[in-house]
Amino acid sequence: MQRTLGWIWAAVGLGLxxxxxxxxxxxASLDAAGWAQWRHLADTVLWGYLSQSTLLTVGVAAGSVALGGGAAALVSLFRFPGRRWWDVALLLPMAMPAYVAAYAYTDALQFSGPVQVALRQQLGLQGALWGDVRSLPGAMLLFSVCLYPxxxxxxxxxxxERAGPLMEAARLLGAGVWRRMATVALPLARPALVAGMALALMETLADYGVGxxxxxxxxxxxxxxxxxxxxxxLAAAxxxxxxxxxxxxxxxxxxxxQAQLRFAGPRAQSRAEDSAQGLTLLRGHRAWLANALCALPVTLGFFLPAGWLARMAWQSHVSGEGAQAWARYPEWALTSLKLALLAAVLTVALxxxxAVSRRLQTDPAALPTRLMSAVNRLLGLGxxxxGAVIAVGLLLPIGWVQTVWPQAAPLMTGTALGLLWAYTVRFGGVALQSIDAGFARIPGSLDESARMLGAxxxxxxxxxxxxxxxxxxxxxxxxxxxxxxKELPATLVLRPFDSDTLAVVAYQLARDERLAEAAAPALAIVAVGLVPVALLWRAMRFK
Structure with a gap:
């Protein structure tokens, strides 16, 4: 039994x-032709890829830290009317994929868009009133307002959790607001700022839709x-x-x-105690300014693009401009729902x-336990x-199999199996983290009691x-x-023929400049994205 379990987890680990x-x-498979192709890439486009990726990450790092860190400081360290509302609302851009916001801002702010046309008519001006939205600075701003959460x-x-008592102690010692921010709050928040920035940059580099x-x-x-x-x-790999x-x-x-967060300072005893200590009360124009600063990122990252998408979808429906797209909308939605349900069931089952196998294993030195630990790390890092790496990493072996066994390759490229495989690798860590958190709340004494009763x-x-x-x-x-x-890169490459999802359809319609028709599937993605935001808010509320 132990040997069989070991082989099973070894196979799962290899698949991941x-x-x-x-x-x-x-x-490892580079030959003379491969090296020549690589040198050609280095001489032509490689440095452009590296430079634009570097500039994009630097801009997003600065923007996300400024918006996210500033909003967190206002909500956590100050009291003002509307603070509780912004505490929740600032999470909303997590429901807005950056590529969806790109469609809304492009339609609104491009040269022929309604905003520029109306302003030119009102002001009697000609020519572009600002630069093209579809640019590197535009992408920096877009990623910043969507990923700052x-x-x-x-x-x-x-x-x-940590700053309240220390800020209060600094105030009693005579430190002013800015000194308390610089000497107490910033050192405590630095590991969190770095961790959040790193997560935002990983999402930026993984994006394909906006780029x-x-x-x-x-x-x-x-x-x-x-x-x-x-x-x-080979060059793609x-x-x-x-x-x-x-x-x-x-x-x-x-x-x-994340590891340094444990040493960032003493944890407050309770949220109630924390809310009463160390918070500076803002009144008058300062309270208005705090509300405006909190409103800026959430308005740019959620309210404006979501409202514009709703406007585009309604106009498209009323005018009949996107009648063909609206007719096929149920088909695309059904495909997305089926793939998402299958992926959720498969990934959560794994x-x-x-998690259960690791919990039930009592011998840490056993081979299955060691293999399960390796699979746990692989699943967590997925x-x-x-998505681009996963797509290329799966298509290459499928191509090798096709040369040896042509009948087997269509099983992966002509069906949803390859796509489900990619989803399991990509999102298995999300499911595992939630399951592990659930197991952490189950005391080990329950297991011992059940075993003593012969279970x-x-x-x-x-x-x-x-x-x-x-x-x-x-x-x-x-x-x-x-x-x-919401996933786009892997789905775009690995999806079966004639199986378009809402994300793929929205991208293809926007690429063809049919932005009004892309609004409805994009808005559906945003609506579904509100689910984890609601779950997160509920978890924070009862924490």
């Missing part, structure tokens, strides 16, 4: 690691150009390996910052099996692997663990479901 192993193994959430938690739609030359768009335009699979290396650096930075491992898992894990399992399924609904 295959995309990364394939991408990194591309360097990562910085906001971690920084707000760190300050709310492709804005015409940027980033590493992610370079991977797709090498694969789909030039037909060079090598570019994907560079992207994976960059994301791995940010992941290591995030994990190191996460539950892994969320940091960009087998299967009965223990079925009658004790399963009921207590029901809420964590549902939360994990919802999170994976929403992530799959």
């Amino acid at each position: 690691a295959l995309p990364v192993l394939t991408v990194m193994g591309a360097w 990562y910085v906001y959430l971690l920084t707000r938690t760190a300050l709310s 492709s739609y804005f015409g940027l030359s980033t590493l992610t768009t370079g991977v797709y150009k090498a694969w789909l335009v030039q037909g060079d699979r 090598q570019l994907a390996s560079l992207l994976l290396l960059a994301v791995s650096l940010f992941l290591a930075l995030e994990q190191r910052a 996460a539950v099996a892994l 969320y940091a692997v960009p 087998s491992n299967w009965r223990l898992a079925r009658e004790v663990h399963a009921p207590l894990l029901s809420r964590a399992t549902l939360a994990a399924a919802l999170l994976v479901f929403v992530d799959v609904m």
Whole structure:
């Protein structure tokens, strides 16, 4: 039994690691022609990919830290009317994928868009009133307003749990507001700022929708150009390996910052005590200014693009301009729902099996236990692997199989199996984190009591663990479901023929400049994205 269990988890681990192993193994198959192609890339487009990716990450790092850190400081360290409302509302941009916001801002602010046309008519001006939205600075601003919640959430938690008593002590010692911010709050928040920034940068590098739609030359768009335009699979894999290396650096930075959070200061005893200590009361124009500063990022990151998408969708429906798209909308929605449901069931089943198996194993030195630990690490790191890397890492071995066994390849490229495999690798860590959090709330004494009463491992898992894990399992399924609904890069490449999802359709319609028709599927993605925001708010409320 132990040997069989070991083989099972070894196979699961290989399946999870295959995309990364394939991408990194591309360097081992370089021949003279491959080196010549790589030198050609280095002489032509590689430095453009690296420079634009670097500039984009620097801009997003500065923007997300400024918006997220500033909002977290206002909500956590000051009291003013509207503070509780902004505490929740500042999370809303997490429901807005950056590529969806790009469609709304492009339609509104482009040269022929309603905003510029109306202003030119009112002011009697001609020519463009501002630069093209689809540019590198536009992408920096877009990612910053959509991804700052990562910085906001971690920084707000760190300050709310630890800064209150220390800020109060500094005030009693005579320190002013700015000195308390600089000498107490900033050092406490620094690890959280770094961790949130690293998460935002991983999402930025993994993005394909904004980079492709804005015409940027980033590493992610370079991977797709090498694969789909030039037909060079080896170059695509090598570019994907560079992207994976960059994301791995940010992941290591995030994990190191998360570890430092434990030493950032003493944790407050309760939220009630924290809310009463160390908070500076703002009145008058200062309170109005605080509300305006909190409103700025959430308005730019959620309210404006969501409102504009709703306007576009309504006008498209009323005018009949997108009648063909509206007619096929149920088909696209059904495809998205089926894929998301299948991926959620498969991914959560794997996460539950892994978590339960680790819980029931009593011998840490046994081979299955060591293999399960390795699978746990692989599954946890999958969320940091960009969809472009996973797509290339799966298509390469499928191509090798096709040369040896042509009948087997269509099973992966002509069905949803390859896509579900990619979703499991990409979002397994999300499900596992939720299940592990559920298990952390189940004391080990319950397991010991059940075993003393003669319960087998299967009965223990079925009658004790399963009921207590029901809420964590549902939360994990919802999170994976929403992530799959929003996922674009891997879906764009691995989807079966004639199986377009809402994310793919919205991207294709926007790419064809049919922005009004793209509004309805994009708005549906945003609506589904509100689910994890509601779950997160509920968890924070009862924390």
